[in-house]
Amino acid sequence: MAANASLLPNSVHDPFSNYAFTDAYDEMFAAPGRPRPHYQKLYRRMLQQSADELQRSKQQADISFLNQGITFTVYGREEGTERIFPHDLLPRVISGAEWDVIERGLKQRVQALNLFLRDVYHERRIIKDGIIPGELLYTCSQFRRHMRGIKIPRDIYVSICGTDLIRTPDGNFVVLEDNLRVPSGVSYMLTGRRVMKEIFPRLFHQCGVRPIEHYSQALLATLRSLTPDGRAHPRIVLLTPGIYNSAYFEHAYLARQMGIELVEGRDLLVHDNVVYVRTTSGLQRVDVIYRRVDDDFLDPLTFRQDSALGAAGLFNAYRAGNVVLANAVGTGVADDKAVYAYVPAIIRYYLGEDPVLNNVETFLMTNETERAHVCGNLHRYVVKAVGESGGYGMLVGPHSTREQQDEFRKRILADPRNYIAQPTLALSTAPCFTDDGRIEPRHIDLRPYVLYGADEITVVPGGLTRVALRKGSLVVNSSQGGGSKDTWVLYQ
Amino acid sequence: MLSRVADSLYWMSRYLERADHNARVLESNYNSLLNPAKESRVSRWNSITRSLGLDSDLSNNDAPWSLLSFIAQPGNRSSILGSIASARENASQVREQISSEMWERLNRLYHEVTATSTRAEFGSEPIRFLSLFREGAYAFHGVTESTIPHGEAWHFIQLGKYIERADGICAVLDASYSSPEDADDLDWIGLLTSCSALDAFRKVHTASLKAECVIEFLLLDPDFPHTVRYSIERVQYALSAIASLTLTRHSRRIERMIGTLRSSLAYVQIEEVMARDLHSYLIRIREQCKALHRAVHEVYIDYPPEAVLEN
Missing domain, CATH: 3.40.50.11290 (Rossmann fold)
Structure with missing residues (x-):
């Protein structure tokens, strides 16, 4: 797609030339070439910067993460299990009005x-x-x-909570999952912010980030x-x-x-x-x-x-x-x-209130009709084991082989209580800086952190935006090739 | 400070000092072994390596080979590699309590030493390996000195380092002096070098190497860092700092023990020591060090809960 001509300085290569739109809601663009208002400043900045400059910023950010020792461990592999947490250079922006609903x-x-x-x-x-x-x-x-x-x-059972939200194609945020036990990731939110302020100090200031x-x-x-x-x-x-x-x-x-x-x-x-x-x-x-x-x-x-x-x-x-x-x-x-x-x-x-944030439609495998329907159409659903987290024990229907589907069908029938199914969702996309120096859309979610104390409930404006760094992938978990983005919630 | 953290800091420091000490002792004795073979020298080498906890049933002529195995004997915690690995393991348990510079230094030292010990040329130049290691250890000490607050954690690090050093010097003195009548200048130079003390000794006693002077220097000199007396004074300093920081009433026993040991070293005369028996004198100091270690463990690290809860 071509960027808005009036915004393009002369003779600068358009970093968005490969930006491919899908059915998913795109966080930055309302339509090709038309960024949403709260993304305007980031968009202009990207147009003004050469690919080399972006590449340098990315390297600078990598070094900063490395020096801070921001790593995580991956299970199930023998060697070198400690890794630098993968991150994307471009912040994800949320407008003040959108955030108020989320909060x-x-x-x-x-x-x-x-x-x-x-x-x-x-x-x-x-x-x-x-x-x-x-x-x-x-x-x-x-x-x-x-x-x-x-x-x-x-009577406070859950005082630290990390709720996973996704944005559906209609632009609404819905809850994908509540993490009420020992939610993690908040340190990546905090350290990621520190790095972003080092890399984009002026942009950060101009945007008015909470x-x-x-x-x-x-x-x-x-x-x-x-x-x-x-x-x-x-x-x-x-x-x-x-x-x-x-x-x-x-x-x-x-x-x-x-x-x-x-x-x-x-x-x-x-x-x-x-x-x-x-x-x-x-x-x-x-x-x-x-x-x-x-x-x-x-x-x-x-x-x-x-x-x-x-x-x-x-x-x-x-x-x-x-x-x-x-x-x-x-x-x-x-x-x-x-x-x-x-x-x-x-x-x-x-x-006695209607939910502000809706759920994703969910089929219980304990229900006979729902089970029969899902088992007959596994290629269309995401099946999850109820007790698992971190993207383990999951079947993503459209991306699965027939053997995997048969395997999951067997598992569901053997233990229906242990499985649920959800329609395959088009997680919203946001611009990401790829290894080959271009900007392309990748699927993302959002995990804000809620603190419930005796005196007040605090939702820190932001959270961990997780990115499926592999092209087309819908799995954002860090153990499965996901990364993170800094999340900028604006005052406006 | 958490007892577990104090314990890890203490052992990190002890193991590193042990590796450092062993490297110095091996290097200097290996050097004197390269001179024309002399029966007494081989037996001295054997008794010294045994005193380092390095088990050798090797006969005369394969000292270079045995040196290699002492450096990197697989499965031997007393080999230099084993000690560094233990130091690093303890440091990794308390990575947040030490400075990142300290962790990086120690980590790098470990990786360099491991990598070098598997390389082929290592076998022909074990001495280069030892000096590489010692440089790394010096750097770690320097970084430790200047990158963490000199509070409780630092005092536990000092405690581990100097208690290990006092014990190590006693052990090597004892092993070197097992047959003093056979010893020649070369042996005394070897002993002083293994405590990095040759230059310092010459400044005090000139180059005339009398056995008694050497022993006196390594045992009783108050100013040189690689002597028993100096180390014990540092131990006392660390222990009294820890006692006043933790306000533990149970530290009195420790104070008494270290006070006794320190004053015996401060007031004893070398003639008295030699007239009685050097060996048993050294053994007694080592036993006192061991008792001190146990007492520290019982008061600060692994105390019975009842002792604390009753009050």
């Missing part, structure tokens, strides 16, 4: 899900009222019967607001599985940003239902644990006995109210992919 929707959703979790582990009104089948909850692998009747401080740098302070304030009563000077720690965990970089980064101790299970000790951390100055009482360890591994006495990542007796101390875990135990029941289908109903039930 409202996210707050509504996290409120409803917290009420839902409280209900599930106490009165179970929502089951009794027939809104959601009890069987669906009790068969969920993330349902924790140990949590029944346990009082959670201020800041995200206060995330760590907001996170600390959220954790502090959960402190058990009577503990005036709470000790807050971040519990990591250790240096071999794929997100270890993020754990260390956040602990440092917040100025709190980064601990492993072996640093903790539980005595008389009180949790202590072992220091050179003796045992110090712990009040709040931002845990980045899954439920199953928290306490070998209560959950998996073979776990060395938690601390023996931790769950009892938690139940006694002597320590707070963020997020609470058992929140996974609300981000189960089958329960997800009921979230709009959950919002209506608890809040």
